[in-house]
Amino acid sequence: MTVVHPRDYYWGPVTSTLDWCEENYTHSPYIAEYVNTTTNLMFLSLFGIYNTLSNGFSKSFIVAHFGVIFVGFGSWLFHMTLKYEMQLLDELPMIYVACIMVWHSIEVRPKNQYGIALVLGLIGYSAFVTYSYLIINNPVFHQVSYAILVIIVVFRSIYLVRHLPGGAEQFPYEHPRMVVLLKIAASSFLLAFVIWNIDNVACPVLRHFRTFVPYAVGAVSQLHGWWHIGTSLGVYYYVVYTQWIHQLLDETNKQKYQLVWKGFVCYLKPVKQHKE
Template sequence: MTEAMISSFWGPVTSTTEWCEANYTHSSYIAEFYNTISNVPCILLALIGLTNALRQRFEKRFSILHISNMILAVGSIVFHATLQHVLQQSDETPMVWEMLLYLYVLYSPDWHYRSTMPTFLFLYGAAFAVVHSLVRFGIGFKVHYGCLFLLCVPRMYKYYIYTEDVAAKRLAHLFLASISLGSICWLIDRFFCKKLTPWYINPQGHAWWHVLMGFNSYFANTFLMFCRAQQLGWEPKVVHLFGFFPYVKIQKPKQQ
C-alpha cells in the first residue's frame, strides 16, 4: 500500500481492512478508485435481473434478491470510497443479509413450516447487524460469511443435478467459473500485495473480484429463477439477449 497522492476528504483510514490499491490517487473524495467504480457492473446486472423479474411477475423473493445485490454494491461503493469503519458495515452487513436471502430462496420450497424460516433469518440478520455495529470483526467475519456460503452449496448442487436443461446448466457453469476466477483475484490481491505494489500497473485484483462477483450474482439469480419457475410449472427456458446475454423467459399456465 502506498501513501495517498491527494489529500483525503474523509480523514484518516479507520476501517479494519485495506486493499492493494493506493489511496486517493484520482480524487480526494474516493479512497480506492478502482475498487469503488468496479461495483457499477453489479448494479447494472442486478437492475437487468430486477426488470426481468418484475416484467414476468416472478415471485417477490427474486425482486428482493436483485435489490439486495444492488444494495450490496452501493454499500461497497460507499465503503471503498471512504475507508471508514462505520461505513465498512454498509459493505459487510449487506453481504450477510444477501447470503440469508439465498438460503431462503434455496431451502424454502421444501420447508413445511412457512413462517419459521423467514422469521428466523430476519431475526438472525437483525442480530448480526446490531452485533456488527458494536464489535470489530476481522477474520471472524470472513469465516462467518464463508460458512453461510457453504450452507448454500449442497442445495445449489441438488438443483444442478436435477436440472436437465443444457442452457440452465451452462448458467451454473458460469456461476462456478466466475466465483472461482473472482476468488483467485481476491486471494492474489490479498496475499501478494507487497509483490504487486512495485509493478508499474497494479492488476487491481479486488476490483476484478467486484466485477466477477457482479456477474456471479446475476448467473446465480438467473439459474435460481429457472429452477423455481420449473418447480411452479411455468415452462422456463433460457434465452439470450443480443445472442449472448442470458435471461429466463417463462410461460405461465393460462389459469394463472
C-alpha cells in the first residue's frame, strides 16, 4: 500500500464534517478515499436512461436517472477531495433526488392528481432542508431529512402494489415480479444502511484488520463503498419498479412488458403483441 505524505495532498487539509473509515491518500495524492470514490455506480443510470428512451417511458424518468448521476458525481468529488463544498454537492442532491422519487411514487397516473401543489411542496421541503442544513451543519439532520423521504417512498410503493386496479389477480405475471423487485430494492437499501453503520461503529477494528491482510481483502472491508453499491442498485431497481407500475395504471396503454435480468441488472422489455 502506497503512503502519501500529508504535504503532498493535492486537495489540502480535510474540511468536510465527515471523514469516513477509509484511510486517506493511500494510493494517490489526487484521491483522498480511493474505494469510496470509485464505488459510485453511475453507469446504472446511464443504462436506465437508454432503456427509458427505448421504451418511450415518460421523460420524467430521465430526470430521475440524471439526478442519481448527479448524486454519484457529487459523491465522487466528495470522497476524492474531502472538502466541505464537495460534501454539500454529495448530500444535498440526495434530498433533491429523493423528492423526485416521492413525486414519481405519488403521481402514478397519466393525469397528475395533485399537480403543482405537490411540486411546490417538494420544492419547499428541499429549500427548507438546504437552508437549515447550511446553518445547522449537522450530518444527522441531513440523514433524518433524507430518511423521511425514503419512508414516504417505501410506504407509498407498498400501497400501490397492494391496490392495483382490479386486484393482483388481474396481473398474474406483473404483480409477483413487481413485489420481488420492490423487496430487492428495499433490501439493497436496508443492507447498505446496516453495512454503513457497521463501518462507523467498528472503524478501529476494520482499520487494524487492513494492516495485516492483502489489499484486495482490505478493499472489501471498506464498508462505506458497499453503501454506495447497495444504494445505487436500490435506486435503480426502484425506478424500474416505478416505470412498470406507471404503465399498469395507464388505462390507455395496452403494451405489456417483460422483466429481464442480466446478472444483477434488470430492465423492462416490451412484449410483442400478436394479432388474433
